Amino acid sequence: MKVLKFGGSSVANAEQIKKVLQIFNSEAERKIMIVSAPGKRFPNDIKTTDLLLRLYEKVNMNLDYTHKKAQIIERYRDIVRDLDMKEDLLKAFEDTLDYYIEHLKDKPSRLLDALLSCGEDFNAQLLAQYNTLQGYPTQYISPKEAGIVVTDLPQNAQVLEESYEKILSLRNYSDKLIIPGFFGVSRQNYRVTFPRGGSDITGAIIARGVRADLYENFTDVSGIFRANPTVVKKPQVIKEITYREMRELSYAGFGVFHDEALQPLYKDRIPVVIKNTNRPQDRGTFILHNREIDTKTVVSGISCDHCFTVINIKKYLMNRQVGFVKKVLGILEDYNISFEHMPSGIDSISIILRSHQIKDVEEDVLNDIRRKCSVDDLNIEHDLAILMVVGEGMHRIVGTANKITSALAKANINLRMMNQGASEISIMFGIDVKDANKAVQVTYNNYFN
Structure with missing residues (x-):
């Protein structure tokens, strides 16, 4: 059926x-x-x-x-x-x-x-x-x-x-x-x-x-493109992609398939195919539980989404203070704010969230963090774009991150932050909004052209 x-x-x-x-x-x-x-x-x-x-x-x-x-x-x-x-x-x-x-x-x-x-x-x-x-x-x-x-x-x-x-x-x-x-x-x-x-x-x-x-x-459309076709000229169509990869790309701006629709399918491993009503004979893109991976298909797609804000927190010996991050996240919870990414160092964390969530309560949130967490330095930055490079098996290939950062450096695009999640199927780069489209173009060209 x-x-x-x-x-x-x-x-x-x-x-x-x-x-x-x-x-x-x-x-x-x-x-x-x-x-x-x-x-x-x-x-x-x-x-x-x-x-x-x-x-x-x-x-x-x-x-x-x-x-x-x-x-x-x-x-x-x-x-x-x-x-x-x-x-x-x-x-x-x-x-x-x-x-x-x-x-x-x-x-x-x-x-x-x-x-x-x-x-x-x-x-x-x-x-x-x-x-x-x-x-x-x-x-x-x-x-x-x-x-x-x-x-x-x-x-x-x-x-x-x-x-x-x-x-x-x-x-x-x-x-x-x-x-x-x-x-x-x-x-x-x-x-x-x-x-x-x-x-x-x-x-x-x-x-x-x-x-x-x-x-x-x-x-x-006849499937899912490896990058936004309004940004990259004639991007390749993805033949196969996993549920996890699709979830990452949907989150980062791929609008072809609703990311919440993956949850029911993931549990029972029901395959999905994205096809074109006007060209039903085209193969389309299959979304599967697993896919074959080779050096040419390590990266599935590249996406960039806008309208992010980052809260930067520094505190000396943060790593030794039990419950510090819990306090910070508790403050966000008080304002019904969820976070998207949280890159961290020994004495610093950066909390990335959707700008609209903090728009009307920014000063209140920052004041609560200062008061309850006794931070050494606290600042907030707006107009952040998130470049996501997604692919199963990236962690197995030496030089994947270097290939991306080199392409961005050659294009004179400044990296504000970088993070690879525990899933190891995506790398996130924080960049200025003004560089978003260029970042997608140079990263795509470095991988697929």
């Missing part, structure tokens, strides 16, 4: 939907499909999810929202008409929006989740009905019916382990199944969305639940 997931650009209009269903119907093993909300049809278009967000904002501010609601319905009407379908579904869609607005307008966070979920939900219903009309018996299955039970924190759902037993029963259906992505249902019977891009997560949950042989994730 194969589980398929199609992103927003793949189901943006009637023409794309026909391609999607042709792929879905081309193999008997392709039994379950997860769909996103319709994405952009052209560069300046608005995604359906963004239209739903604007509808929510109008309702929440007690403004006239009829025009926004009409825009959303019109988006689906265009698809229905281009597919020569009856417009019965559109009335049901409008009634659903009205129901949520009426019953949840006094619960803003619940209303937001309910409205945002409608993009995927309406699209799944539409595709299931159309595919059945084309002679392929297909059922729409809601996340509640599928058994996707999630935690009750709005916009940040996490699947509960109890879901998988119910999801397994989806194997018993003889028809093809289409399930909306992006949300589940809590025990309190609220719709709760996953983080943005969460249709990948739904697909992974279903793939694990039905014990799929393969999870096919279709998007608008």
Whole structure:
């Protein structure tokens, strides 16, 4: 059995939907499909999810929202008409929006989740009905019916382990199944969305639940590139990559596959392939538990992400003071701040975190560290970019780090810090934001050109 997931650009209009269903119907093993909300049809278009967000904002501010609601319905009407379908579904869609607005307008966070979920939900219903009309018996299955039970924190759902037993029963259906992505249902019977891009997560949950042989994730590119194609000209496509490598690259800015979607797949070692809806014949990139490694494929990918801040702390004989780091991290916990990296020396540590987390509480955090930890020196730096070079087996090859630092030195790029994690599959370099793109280019060229 194969589980398929199609992103927003793949189901943006009637023409794309026909391609999607042709792929879905081309193999008997392709039994379950997860769909996103319709994405952009052209560069300046608005995604359906963004239209739903604007509808929510109008309702929440007690403004006239009829025009926004009409825009959303019109988006689906265009698809229905281009597919020569009856417009019965559109009335049901409008009634659903009205129901949520009426019953949840006094619960803003619940209303937001309910409205945002409608993009995927309406699209799944539409595709299931159309595919059945084309002679392929297909059922729409809601996340509640599928058994996707999630935690009750709005916009940040996490699947509960109890879901998988119910999801397994989806194997018993003889028809093809289409399930909306992006949300589940809590025990309190609220719709709760996953983080943005969460249709990948739904697909992974279903793939694990039905014990799929393969999870096919279709998007608008023919696999995962070794570097950002907007930064590096014509980068290579990765043939195979491990879950661990993909997690590192997703964290550092690779947006092709949602990093949280790896967790359900990792446990049961279900392989994933990233494929192109518009070029389904292309091999794509396989994400596996293990891969073959040789000297040419030691490095899988190079990525760079922006908007980091670093807190530099120095204290003489820090290494002999039991619990010092615990105190510092306790202060961050008090402000609900998580850290990304923590390079350290005998008498110093640098704590790297996302800038937005400390933006409004910077002075308070620094004052607490001074007061509670009696540091000798404390400073904070902004505008840090993190260059990540990722690859299984890098620790086995002599000179890997030297090759990177030499390339950066030749390009006159200053290294503010460097760290290799315990996993030994990635090396992190802290650089100035202004050097981010150049760093990716010179590092890529040194390895792959």
